Amino acid sequence: MTTFAGFSLTTRRAAIALSALALGSFAFSATAAAAPLPLFPFFMTPPVQMQPAPQMQAPQAEDDSAAVVEQPARFRRQVVNYATREAPGTIIIDTPNTYLYLVLGGGQAMRYGIGVGRDGFTWSGVQTISRKAEWPAWTPPPEMIARQPYLPRHMAGGPGNPLGARAMYLGGTIYRIHGTNMPETIGTQVSSGCIRLTNQDVSDLYSRVNVGTKVIVLPMDRRADTAIGRRG
Numbered sequence: 001m002t003t004f005a006g007f008s009l010t011t012r013r014a015a016i017a018l019s020a021l022a023l024g025s026f027a028f029s030a031t032a033a034a035a036p037l038p039l040f041p042f043f044m045t046p047p048v049q050m051q052p053a054p055q056m057q058a059p060q061a062e063d064d065s066a067a068v069v070e071q072p073a074r075f076r077r078q079v080v081n082y083a084t085r086e087a088p089g090t091i092i093i094d095t096p097n098t099y100l101y102l103v104l105g106g107g108q109a110m111r112y113g114i115g116v117g118r119d120g121f122t123w124s125g126v127q128t129i130s131r132k133a134e135w136p137a138w139t140p141p142p143e144m145i146a147r148q149p150y151l152p153r154h155m156a157g158g159p160g161n162p163l164g165a166r167a168m169y170l171g172g173t174i175y176r177i178h179g180t181n182m183p184e185t186i187g188t189q190v191s192s193g194c195i196r197l198t199n200q201d202v203s204d205l206y207s208r209v210n211v212g213t214k215v216i217v218l219p220m221d222r223r224a225d226t227a228i229g230r231r232g
Contacts, residue, residue, distance in 0.1 A: 071113060071183070071186060071198070072113075072187065074113070075098075075112075075113025075186050075187050076113065077110065077111070077112050077113075077200075077201050077204060078110070078111055079104065079108055079109070079110055079111070080101075080108065080109060080110075080111045081107055081108060082101055082103070082104075082107065082108055082109035082111070083107055084101075084103055084109070086103050086214075086216070087103065087105075087214075088103050088104055088105035089102070089103065089209065089213060089214075090102075090103045090213070090214045090215075090216065091103075091129075091177070091205075091209065091213060091214065091215045091216070092109075092215075092216045092218070093114070093116075093195055093215065093216065093217040093218060094218055095116050095117075095122055095124070095217065095218050095219060095220050096218070096220050096221070098113060098114050098115065098116055098186070098187045098188070098189075099111055099112065099113065099114060100112040100113075100114045100177070100195065100197065100205070102205060102208060102209070110205075110208070112197050112201045112204075112205060113186045113187055113197070113198075113201070114186060114187075114195050114196060114197055115180065115185045115186050115187065115188050115189070115190045115191055115195070115196040115197075116188075116189055116190075116191065116195060117189060117191050117192060117193040117194070118189045118190055118191065118192070119189060121191065121192050121193045122189070122193065122219070122220045123175070123193055123217060123219075124217045124218055124219035124220075125217055126214065126215070126216050126217070127170040127171040127173060127175075127214075127215045127217070128170070128171055128211075128212055128213060128214055128215060129168045129169065129170065129177075129209060129210070129211050129212065129213040129215060130169050130170065130171050130172065130211065131168075131169040131211065132166070132167070132168050132169075132206060132210075132211060133157075133166070133167045133169075134157075134165070134166055134206075135157035135158060135161070135165060135166075136157050136161070136163045136166070136167040136178070137154065137155060137156050137157045137161070137163075138152075138154070138155045138157075138161050138162055138163050139153070139154050139155075140152070140153070141174045143174070144174075144192055147192075159181060160181060161181070162180065162181065162182075163176065163178040163179060163180075164178055164179020164180045164181055164196070164197075164198075164199045164202060165179040165199040165202060165203050166178065166179050166199075166202045166203055166205075166206040167179070167202075168205075168206065168209065168213075170215055174193070175193050175194050175195070176194050176195070177194070177195045177196075177197070177202070177205070177215070178194060178195070178196055178197075178202060179196065179197060179198065179199040179201075179202035179203070180196040180197070180198065180199065180202075181199075183198045183199070186198060195217075
């Protein structure tokens with residue numbers, strides 16, 4: 001009797017389990033009919049590759065050295081008539097008129113527009129080019145740092161360097177003939193005594209002169225066309 005009762009109980013439990021399984025299968029079938037899904041999505045579904053998000057390219061920075069500022073006609077590089085007794089190859093800085101003359105001979109000179117020292121920082125005299133450098137580094141002298149302590153102690157050469165594309169050092173002084181990344185300052189009194197040209201013009205001048213070239217810097221109160229004629 002006990003065996004039979006156990007068997008009956010087991011039978012009932014099996015029947016209940018089968019009924020539950022059947023109901024579950026029916027429910028799953030109904031759901032699958034509405035939205036069919038694979039039984040083992042992690043095994044049967046092939047991996048889906050996500051499309052990479054579109055990458056935005058950063059705008060290209062303009063090359064400062066290639067920037068062109070329209071110069072007034074009188075400051076554009078040009079050959080002019082120029083009477084002087086100085087030998088061809090001599091550089092003459094006409095400080096008050098903001099011109100640099102490279103004597104060509106035959107009564108002519110190549111004339112460049114320049115920026116000169118601001119009020120109180122002009123100078124005059126005769127020097128020679130002692131060194132030349134392309135894309136020079138800049139180390140402000142102690143005198144300049146004392147006046148402007150915020151200046152960097154050293155700056156590598158490049159388009160952002162205040163000395164520009166080329167520099168020609170004048171004797172043992174702190175002064176140079178150099179380029180500039182601010183071409184709009186040509187024709188003005190702006191520097192601490194250095195002579196600046198546009199990067200295009202300083203590159204042209206650099207290619208025409210050598211170390212040892214004589215450089216005559218006229219004072220602010222004298223004109224090149226009246227002073228140079230009296231030089232021997």
